[in-house]
Amino acid sequence: MTDVLEVTLRSVSVLAAFLVLPLLVGQAEHKVMAHMQGRLGPMYAGGFHGWAQLVADGVKFVQKEDITPAAADRRVFRFAPAVALVPYLVAMAVIPLSPDLVAADAPASALFVLATTAVGILGTLMAGWASANKYSLLGAMRSAAQLLSYELPLVLAVASVCLAAGSLSLGGIAQAWSPWWLIWQLPGALVFLVAAVAELQRPPFDMPVADAEIVFGAYTEYTGLRFAFFLLAEYAGIVVMSLLFAVLYLGGWQGPFSDQLGWLWTLLKGLVIAVVIIWLRVAWPRLREDQLQHLAWIVLVPLALAQLALTGVWVVVSA
Amino acid sequence: MSEPRTPRSGGALPGLLKGLATTARTLARPTHTTEYPDAPPHLPPRSRGVIALLEENCTSCMLCARECPDWCIYIDSHKETLPATTPGGRERQRNVLDRFAIDFSLCMYCGICIEVCPFDALHWSPEFEYSELDIRDLLHEKDRLGQWMPTVPPPPALDEHSAEPAEVAAANKPARPARAAGAPPPARAARAERPERPERPARAERPARAERPEGTARPEPPADSVPAEPPTPPSTASESGSAETKSPEPTSGEDQ
Numbered sequence: 080m081t082d083v084l085e086v087t088l089r090s091v092s093v094l095a096a097f098l099v100l101p102l103l104v105g106q107a108e109h110k111v112m113a114h115m116q117g118r119l120g121p122m123y124a125g126g127f128h129g130w131a132q133l134v135a136d137g138v139k140f141v142q143k144e145d146i147t148p149a150a151a152d153r154r155v156f157r158f159a160p161a162v163a164l165v166p167y168l169v170a171m172a173v174i175p176l177s178p179d180l181v182a183a184d185a186p187a188s189a190l191f192v193l194a195t196t197a198v199g200i201l202g203t204l205m206a207g208w209a210s211a212n213k214y215s216l217l218g219a220m221r222s223a224a225q226l227l228s229y230e231l232p233l234v235l236a237v238a239s240v241c242l243a244a245g246s247l248s249l250g251g252i253a254q255a256w257s258p259w260w261l262i263w264q265l266p267g268a269l270v271f272l273v274a275a276v277a278e279l280q281r282p283p284f285d286m287p288v289a290d291a292e293i294v295f296g297a298y299t300e301y302t303g304l305r306f307a308f309f310l311l312a313e314y315a316g317i318v319v320m321s322l323l324f325a326v327l328y329l330g331g332w333q334g335p336f337s338d339q340l341g342w343l344w345t346l347l348k349g350l351v352i353a354v355v356i357i358w359l360r361v362a363w364p365r366l367r368e369d370q371l372q373h374l375a376w377i378v379l380v381p382l383a384l385a386q387l388a389l390t391g392v393w394v395v396v397s398a
Numbered sequence: 399m400s401e402p403r404t405p406r407s408g409g410a411l412p413g414l415l416k417g418l419a420t421t422a423r424t425l426a427r428p429t430h431t432t433e434y435p436d437a438p439p440h441l442p443p444r445s446r447g448v449i450a451l452l453e454e455n456c457t458s459c460m461l462c463a464r465e466c467p468d469w470c471i472y473i474d475s476h477k478e479t480l481p482a483t484t485p486g487g488r489e490r491q492r493n494v495l496d497r498f499a500i501d502f503s504l505c506m507y508c509g510i511c512i513e514v515c516p517f518d519a520l521h522w523s524p525e526f527e528y529s530e531l532d533i534r535d536l537l538h539e540k541d542r543l544g545q546w547m548p549t550v551p552p553p554p555a556l557d558e559h560s561a562e563p564a565e566v567a568a569a570n571k572p573a574r575p576a577r578a579a580g581a582p583p584p585a586r587a588a589r590a591e592r593p594e595r596p597e598r599p600a601r602a603e604r605p606a607r608a609e610r611p612e613g614t615a616r617p618e619p620p621a622d623s624v625p626a627e628p629p630t631p632p633s634t635a636s637e638s639g640s641a642e643t644k645s646p647e648p649t650s651g652e653d654q
Contacts, residue, residue, distance in 0.1 A: 111425065113429075114425045115422075115424050116424065117424055117429055117431055118429060118431045119429055122433060358418065358421060358422070359418075362414075362417035362418045362420070362421040363414060
């Protein structure tokens with residue numbers, strides 16, 4: 080009986096984090112982006128500096144009509160947002176905030192996170208295919224090509240960290256982390272960050288939803304709550320990738336008073352990375368489709384391979 | 399496609415860092431945007447917000463309504479007869495404005511009505527906060543248009559070395575010396591002695607025009623009557639003056 084209660088409690092807390100943290104990141108994006116552009120951002124919703132803007136947006140999305148195009152493949156079309164959203168929910172369950180604050184302590188959680196986040200692309204592909212819209216299909220093809228290209232450097236960069244820590248568990252990696260990794264794993268960290276931004280289809284890698292070229296890519300035909308789910312998936316993805324970066328490369332909960340405030344350190348480091356991802360969106364223009372592939376295969380994959388070799392040599396030498 | 403290397407930019411990486419630095423600097427500075435209802439906008443001089451009506455100046459001449467490109471000015475008026483002020487004097491008629499309305503849902507803020515108004519009854523006001531929930535409420539009647547009048551800013555100062563405005567020049571002119579009874583005015587007398595008799599042929603046409611039957615097209619409307627007056631000798635001034643006052647009446651009859 081206690082097992083059932085514990086599982087329920089863990090699931091509910093993961094769900095709560097899944098609903099709250101993306102909104103926090105979204106609000107941070109609103110305000111940070113606005114101030115980077117000399118604007119104020121939302122100021123009225125909720126009274127104090129527009130803190131409730133995203134809640135109001137959610138209420139608006141719920142009220143909107145849910146349209147399924149006549150020519151669409153109805154079942155696939157309606158199922159796609161869930162496929163895009165759920166993988167990040169699952170991935171969030173295995174990311175540790177501190178050694179004992181983790182919803183599901185899987186032994187190979189690094190592998191598990193990579194595997195689940197890669198499923199999210201299926202949702203985009205389903206959405207693009209089922210929409211019966213050429214722009215949707217183009218967008219889906221673009222995101223498929225993009226995610227295939229960037230999955231490889233992402234996996235190689237994580238493999239390097241796992242090799243250095245001698246563990247596939249995220250908790251074990253964070254435990255083995257030392258400040259020396261900041262230099263040793265720096266190329267891998269850069270590759271991971273760039274590949275993560277590309278995986279999230281965030282600017283400067285937002286060709287799949289490039290509004291000047293293909294309307295809104297795979298999400299063109301979506302309205303109302305289903306569209307909001309795709310947006311939520313994007314921000315949940317930022318949360319997952321930022322926390323993953325914090326755990327893999329920044330030592331997670333390691334820091335002063337890590338016994339009591341470890342979870343706060345992880346969240347703070349993740350928030351910093353999320354702000355960096357927002358910062359990149361504000362500062363940089365979108366890449367062209369061929370430049371995107373060029374960057375992945377000519378720059379990132381060799382860099383990740385070199386990092387893997389460096390890590391391997393060092394591990395063997397120092398052992 | 400390989401990136402073309404321009405000598406100025408110095409490669410992709412410094413450019414990317416520069417972009418990050420610019421946005422970070424803007425983030426650190428206080429924002430320069432203020433939001434409208436909290437901070438009133440800084441309007442430039444001569445802003446066109448709304449058209450104000452100074453009812454006392456309006457003669458119901460309809461010039462504004464006729465010149466309006468989208469016909470959004472509505473004027474109703476009637477004539478009132480004023481009794482003669484002196485015994486044996488003539489009764490005067492004047493226009494009384496019954497309705498003056500501007501439909502701001504049609505107005506395109508061209509300002510032609512304000513330009514053409516000969517008596518400065520219409521003015522630009524910079525007020526712009528008169529939006530309505532119902533488009534029909536954008537029809538401002540004359541009392542509403544008159545309420546904008548206090549918001550009209552004073553005219554901007556003239557440029558340096560510009561010519562004196564006509565009104566000021568007229569007011570500053572020395573008053574005419576009082577005319578001695580019986581004696582012809584000095585200006586008129588001087589003009590009468592001018593050797594301008596060869597211009598008579600133009601004057602000779604006038605009786606012919608007076609005899610012309612009504613309804614025929616006139617080659618040049620009242621324009622010729624105005625320059626024709628000055629050469630008139632003082633002795634015939636009263637006769638020609640009566641002829642001048644009579645002649646417009648049939649022409650206005652033609653117009654209608």
